Amino acid sequence: MDESTSRHPSAHGKDKARDLRETNSSPSAEAGHSIFECAERYSRMGLGVIPVSYAGKHPIVKWEQYQHRRANEIELNEWFGNGQPRNVGIVCGRVSNNLVVLDFDKPESYERFFNTANLESETPVVKTARGFHVWLQTIEPVRSFVVGELGLDVIGEGKFILARLVDTLLVFCTRS
16 A cells, blocks of 8 residues: 555444544545645534645644634635645644544554554544554544654644545544
């Protein structure tokens, strides 16, 4: 599997946390979608979105306020609808329905930590340049922390990840 692919989970929503589900549509530029359309779709799914430099991982705006509120359509249009190359950042934590991403830098750490076949049928798992991102939603917000011996960063409240626009689009659904 190359870096631009996603493992294809089929979420079952068996726990009391918010349910993660996947759609068959992808907001990738290759599928004919603009960066604005991609950012807007992530936002409509309840995810906090920020603009990130195209060549790096640096927010283009002061983003502290976006840890507490989602950007509105006018902001999204200013950031992503102006033709400037941008990456989409997804803000983790409370603003994104308690999104937590387990960032494994080494594939062997990910595979040692989880029964990957079971995990990948329950929640989105995305291949990154160095390892894997495991997307989870929790009942309560989780603070970010590092587990060095596992090569694991737990990315939660106060952090963001880059959205991989060529990955399967993730839809966050709340349980009724």
